[in-house]
Amino acid sequence: MSDPTFLWKQNAPVEDVIEACRQQSRANDDVVRSTVKDLFESSVISLSYKARMAKLVQQSFNEDEELQDLAAEVLASSYLAPADNFCWVDYGETLIRLINPYAPQNTQLIGDVIGLLLWEAEICVLEWLEAHPEYVRDSKILEIGAGVGLAGFAAVQRLGAKNATLTDTNSKVLENLEVIRKRVDTGDSINVECLEWYDLNSLGRFKSHNLIIAADCLYDPNDVPTFVQMMKVLLNHPHRPVALLACSVRNRNTFQKLIDELNVSGFELEPSPVSPEQQRYSRRTTHMFTKDWTNSRVEIFLVRALQTLV
Numbered sequence: 093m094s095d096p097t098f099l100w101k102q103n104a105p106v107e108d109v110i111e112a113c114r115q116q117s118r119a120n121d122d123v124v125r126s127t128v129k130d131l132f133e134s135s136v137i138s139l140s141y142k143a144r145m146a147k148l149v150q151q152s153f154n155e156d157e158e159l160q161d162l163a164a165e166v167l168a169s170s171y172l173a174p175a176d177n178f179c180w181v182d183y184g185e186t187l188i189r190l191i192n193p194y195a196p197q198n199t200q201l202i203g204d205v206i207g208l209l210l211w212e213a214e215i216c217v218l219e220w221l222e223a224h225p226e227y228v229r230d231s232k233i234l235e236i237g238a239g240v241g242l243a244g245f246a247a248v249q250r251l252g253a254k255n256a257t258l259t260d261t262n263s264k265v266l267e268n269l270e271v272i273r274k275r276v277d278t279g280d281s282i283n284v285e286c287l288e289w290y291d292l293n294s295l296g297r298f299k300s301h302n303l304i305i306a307a308d309c310l311y312d313p314n315d316v317p318t319f320v321q322m323m324k325v326l327l328n329h330p331h332r333p334v335a336l337l338a339c340s341v342r343n344r345n346t347f348q349k350l351i352d353e354l355n356v357s358g359f360e361l362e363p364s365p366v367s368p369e370q371q372r373y374s375r376r377t378t379h380m381f382t383k384d385w386t387n388s389r390v391e392i393f394l395v396r397a398l399q400t401l402v
């Protein structure tokens with residue numbers, strides 16, 4: 093039987109190493125685990141070799157949690173290496189482009205950085221859309237404060253939405269959304285536009301959507317009144333659009349302020365549980381790209397205007 097450690101030290105093709113591991117695994121799981129661990133930790137093996145190895149480990153040993161976690165970390169660090177600060181991540185068949193949250197220049201959450209990261213509420217919105225196809229199929233989606241736009245892109249590319257308008261106010265964030273849009277080439281079914289919540293007079297042009305999605309948009313309590321005013325304009329259409337809000341609750345008072353203001357402004361709020369999938373995502377590669385998994389809780393609710401609002 094070939095020894096996988098010997099093989100990878102000889103720089104053998106990854107496939108041969110994996111095959112040797114497979115054979116070993118029939119004999120002894122611990123040998124495989126320590127071989128793969130040694131390989132991942134080795135400083136003389138290139139990152140690309142490790143990444144290819146990690147992908148094969150993910151496919152070949154999908155029952156082994158420890159190996160899966162190791163492989164996930166290796167893959168994440170290989171994604172997070174680019175010199176230009178951006179990386180492409182294939183998130184469940186949706187390609188997004190974002191910056192590395194661990195690079196020293198990105199650890200201060202100011203300005204562009206916030207919207208060039210993926211936040212957990214966005215993943216929760218995506219999971220909600222996956223679990224509620226009746227809201228997505230053939231719908232026209234407006235995403236506000238889109239950041240890297242994972243949920244909006246996925247809605248059109250995979251979940252049957254008719255079209256999506258992805259919006260934000262930050263110019264770097266809008267540029268990034270445009271780069272992703274061009275790369276995924278969805279024709280004219282996705283467009284990227286500036287939508288600034290404080291520019292209430294400009295909101296009249298957004299009127300054909302039936303589903304508004306907003307993930308992790310409210311972290312500053314001062315934004316709450318304007319955000320609610322914006323909702324009034326965007327939901328106040330005869331065809332009764334619905335908004336799906338996902339809030340990362342970092343500060344209970346800010347969250348409560350939002351709920352209170354929506355209630356007194358004549359909206360109906362329907363809480364919706366966050367999927368247990370969150371558990372899974374907190375373990376796998378994606379958590380390496382995502383801020384907040386341990387620090388906050390996401391609350392999701394649907395918002396509708398009870399009647400025509402004034």
Ligand SMILES: C[S@@+](CC[C@H](N)C(=O)[O-])C[C@H]1O[C@@H](n2cnc3c(N)ncnc32)[C@H](O)[C@@H]1O
Binds near residue numbers: 207241260289290
């Ligand atoms: C925490 S990020 C969330 C991004 C994305 N939805 C996610 O969850 O990954 C908040 C986003 O809201 C945008 N934003 C903040 N204030 C805004 C405003 N006044 N008008 C429009 N967008 C705003 C930011 O530029 C940023 O992209």
